[in-house]
Amino acid sequence: MAEPTKLDVAHLRSWIGREEAASDTISIDLVRKFDATLDRPASLPFDGEAAPLLIHYCLAQPAAPTGLLGEDGHPQRGGFLPLVPLPRRMWAGSSLVFYGDLKVGDNVRRASRISDVSVKEGRSGVLCFVTVEHRVDVAGTLKLEETQNIVYREAASPQDAIKSATSGPIAAIGEHRRPIAVSAPLLFRYSALTFNGHRIHYDRPYATGVEHYPGLVFHGPLQATLLLNYATELKGRTPSRFIFRSLSPLFDDDDVSLHATLEDDRMRLWTARDNGPIGMSAEAIWS
Numbered sequence: 001m002a003e004p005t006k007l008d009v010a011h012l013r014s015w016i017g018r019e020e021a022a023s024d025t026i027s028i029d030l031v032r033k034f035d036a037t038l039d040r041p042a043s044l045p046f047d048g049e050a051a052p053l054l055i056h057y058c059l060a061q062p063a064a065p066t067g068l069l070g071e072d073g074h075p076q077r078g079g080f081l082p083l084v085p086l087p088r089r090m091w092a093g094s095s096l097v098f099y100g101d102l103k104v105g106d107n108v109r110r111a112s113r114i115s116d117v118s119v120k121e122g123r124s125g126v127l128c129f130v131t132v133e134h135r136v137d138v139a140g141t142l143k144l145e146e147t148q149n150i151v152y153r154e155a156a157s158p159q160d161a162i163k164s165a166t167s168g169p170i171a172a173i174g175e176h177r178r179p180i181a182v183s184a185p186l187l188f189r190y191s192a193l194t195f196n197g198h199r200i201h202y203d204r205p206y207a208t209g210v211e212h213y214p215g216l217v218f219h220g221p222l223q224a225t226l227l228l229n230y231a232t233e234l235k236g237r238t239p240s241r242f243i244f245r246s247l248s249p250l251f252d253d254d255d256v257s258l259h260a261t262l263e264d265d266r267m268r269l270w271t272a273r274d275n276g277p278i279g280m281s282a283e284a285i286w287s
Contacts, residue, residue: 018114024110034058058193073197081114086126094149130149216251241285
């Protein structure tokens with residue numbers, strides 16, 4: 001058994017306070033492809049209409065040269081994010097506050113700041129959590145704030161990878177339920193929209209042979225996007241806050257459903273495969 005990686009916590013915490021900013025435009029072409037990827041019934045987008053929820057995940061993504069990507073398809077470590085010497089990285093969850101619609105044609109600016117770095121010992125070994133705060137505005141008007149949590153961890157053994165995908169109690173059935181088709185083309189298209197090179201989402205031999213998953217991994221932010229749109233559809237309006245957290249992985253050959261239960265001005269939401277644990281838990285708040 002390999003020795004656990006030792007982290008220089010003080011060095012990693014020196015990244016706290018680092019900032020970066022990037023801008024991008026919500027084009028008609030991006031919205032058209034986003035709608036097609038998610039099978040959203042939509043007419044041809046036009047400038048000035050409200051853009052789809054969470055489309056900002058497709059904007060101003062890092063564009064590292066292909067030759068500088070790591071083995072997993074992520075940009076090499078360092079730069080804005082801490083140089084964490086752990087091989088696996090995932091988006092653990094986010095908390096969002098909405099102040100107004102992003103619109104087709106908007107030039108969107110995202111200002112990001114690292115607010116915390118912490119190291120913990122988990123069941124699977126050492127975990128490093130990085131918290132990033134994002135502020136998204138259009139022409140100086142704040143549209144949303146997001147606190148994003150990223151986790152770095154040791155590489156999982158085949159046994160641990162299978163356990164993480166299957167452990168936990170069977171998820172309940174929501175008051176509302178919608179089956180969704182998770183397919184390799186859906187995952188590939190969403191990776192392309194978000195310029196996400198992480199190979200677990202589109203490269204089956206890598207996902208199964210290197211990271212030991214049973215299939216292609218269903219993106220966390222894609223699950224969040226589907227849950228938020230489901231909540232908005234059920235309630236009839238966009239929530240003021242949305243919180244999501246990844247709990248266990250879901251895969252392209254799973255029979256997955258969105259679940260929702262309304263509780264006054266809050267809605268509990270989750271994804272789960274049939275007879276499996278919760279994949280992602282979420283809460284939409286309208287108060």
